[in-house]
Amino acid sequence: MELTPIGIIAGKEFWDRIRNRWVLAVALVFTVFALAIAYFGGAQQGSVGFRSIEFTIASLVSLVIYLIPLIALILGFDAIVGERERGSLDLLLSMPITRFELLLGKYLGLAGALAFSTVAGFGLVAIVLATQLDLAALFHYFGFMLSSVLLGMAFLSLAVMISVFASDRTRASGMAIGMWFFFVLVFDLLLLGALVVTGGHYGGEIFPYLLLANPADVFRILNIFSMEDVRTLYGLATVFPRALADPWLLGLVMFAWIVAPLGIANWRFRK
Amino acid sequence: MASISPAPAEVPPVSNAETVVTVRGVTKYYGAVHAVDGVNLEIARGEVFGLIGHNGAGKSTLFKMMLGLIPLTSGEILIDNASVSGSGFRAVRRKIGYLPENVVFYENLTGLETLQFFSRLKGASLRDCAPALERVGLTHAARRRVREYSKGMRQRLGFAQALLGRPQILFLDEPTTGLDPEAIREFYVILRGLKAEGVTVVLTSHILAEIQERVDRLAIMSEGRVQAIGSVQALRERMDLPLWFDIRIAAEHFDAVRSALGHLPISAIEAHDGHVAVQCRRETKMAVLEALAVLNGKVLDLHVREPSLEDVFFGFSD
Incomplete structure (x- = not known):
């Protein structure tokens, strides 16, 4: 493996997103939503203004869990299939670059763009809120930002995998939407349904572990378990094994969600 | 009409110069479809070699196999003594220029940026990009985005791209598609210059009249096989x-x-x-x-x- 061609491909993908203002647009979306939630999130309870970092993060988690997977899937679903359909893949592969290097370069470039807009968008909010936050609160917020980046990386990895498997862009976009529905909307309902149908008698012990099979749930657990208040609020402390709430373990699971789809994509792309 | 004898297993190049491209018993099967079926070729250094055939004759598949873009079902292809399926082929790729059929570039890049991107990937000098554009007559459009380019301009940019890094072997798939007669003439002038420098050129074309005076030898492909190989004159005589x-x-x-x-x-x-x-x-x-x-x-x-x-x-x- 050579680093130079990976860097060239990654650089091109990243600067393309800067040039076409994709990064700016996504960062602005994050900033606006985060500020709105921080200041007006309590409007239903009759109060307007910043309340607490825990409250803000809990609200942001609910937003990010929908938004970031969608953005990541849209960003990466045509990474390879787009080149193939346009007819530019053969020329790229005729260069002194391996398929793995091309795949990794594409992923890293897109991941860089997504991470940059996430950090810039939410980071701007942190700066605005800085005067109202103590060190612990900033630490929590930083944890939220980092886990948001990881969530994006995981779904981007899934998107790149789709882009290798799909035979055309239309199918790839369908698969990306399907994947978003499954992980973001359907997965938890299925688990819940299974629990209700079995009356909670079967599978109760493996339930928390099944949540790890969904990067969106891993993200949720990562953030919610980092805060004592929220944990009690959600009533999760009693059902969730403490060992699983270890942020390092969850981080590792998230890392696996980044590496595994990329590995499968590489295996398929080489065939 | 004269009877057609099957192509011999080993067809030597016209001269006894060093062989640059060796294709030995190459097949490519897609299920029951035999896209390429037992092809043998040898192309010498400095030779301009034409590959002609109907659509679906297998020439594009053979072309892609020669570039290591698709795996062979069986057989062996050596470019500059390196197997296209071996790990040593990366180094050979730096010596290869490739112009795909209907070349497609990134619409958001300018002509110069496009060449710079491919130049970096090839490990070639960025200083060669502007001269390459000049060679194909695109200096005036160097800073215009590719989306504003006409089909002929894109084709010329594709040719400039293939010339990056001073390649020793050029693979050109339908290189004159979309070019006007003047540009076609200029293209073959450049090709003649490259041949004089010892560059080996493998090209496909469906405009037979255009290449008949411009290739040293050609192979006629049909149904995945090389039906005949030789200089145009030799083939004429063989066909009688x-x-x-x-x-x-x-x-x-x-x-x-x-x-x-x-x-x-x-x-x-x-x-x-x-x-x-x-x-x-x-x-x-x-x-x-x-x-x-x-x-x-x-x-x-x-x-x-x-x-x-x-x-x-x-x-x-x-």
Whole structure:
């Protein structure tokens, strides 16, 4: 493996997103939503203004869990299939670059763009809120930002995998939407349904572990378990094994969600 | 029509120069479809080699296998003594220039940025990008985005891209598609210059008349196999296609032509508009010329039409 061609491909993908203002647009979306939630999130309870970092993060988690997977899937679903359909893949592969290097370069470039807009968008909010936050609160917020980046990386990895498997862009976009529905909307309902149908008698012990099979749930657990208040609020402390709430373990699971789809994509792309 | 003998297993290049491209017993099967079926080729350094065939004849598949873009079902391809499926092929790729059929570039990049991107990937010098654009006549459009380029300009940019890094072997798939006659002429001038520098060129084309004067040798592909290989002249002789005499002569002498040639095995004779067209086999050519000598003073002009590459091509591929 050579680093130079990976860097060239990654650089091109990243600067393309800067040039076409994709990064700016996504960062602005994050900033606006985060500020709105921080200041007006309590409007239903009759109060307007910043309340607490825990409250803000809990609200942001609910937003990010929908938004970031969608953005990541849209960003990466045509990474390879787009080149193939346009007819530019053969020329790229005729260069002194391996398929793995091309795949990794594409992923890293897109991941860089997504991470940059996430950090810039939410980071701007942190700066605005800085005067109202103590060190612990900033630490929590930083944890939220980092886990948001990881969530994006995981779904981007899934998107790149789709882009290798799909035979055309239309199918790839369908698969990306399907994947978003499954992980973001359907997965938890299925688990819940299974629990209700079995009356909670079967599978109760493996339930928390099944949540790890969904990067969106891993993200949720990562953030919610980092805060004592929220944990009690959600009533999760009693059902969730403490060992699983270890942020390092969850981080590792998230890392696996980044590496595994990329590995499968590489295996398929080489065939 | 002459019977077609199968292509020999090993066909040596015209000269005894170093072999740059070796294709040995290569097959590519997609399920039951034999896209390429037992192809053998050798191309020498500095040779301009044409690959022609109908759509679906297998030439694009063979081309992609020669570039290591798709795996071989069986056989072996060596480019500059390195197997296309081996790990050592990366180094060889730096010596290869490739222009795909219907080349597609990134619409958001300018012509110069496009070349810089591919130059970096190839490990070539960025300083070569501007001269490459100049060589194909695109200097004026260097800072315009590719989305504003016409089809001909894109093709020229594709050719400039293939020339990056001073390649020793060029693979050009339908290189003159979309070019106007002037640009086609310029393209072949550049190609001649590259050949003089010792660059090996492998190209495909469906405009047979265009390449017949410009390739050293060519292979005619049909149904995944090489049906014939050699110089255009050698293929003409092997096919033994009839040739035509166009004789310009006054109408009152038409019968004199008929009687002068009456004793020869002429396959067709047609008279119209002050012309007599005579078709005969190659071995009768000199006899016809001698027989026409008796019409001394009556023949106003004479032109011999050799079978075109089209005739040869259809003879081998049908």
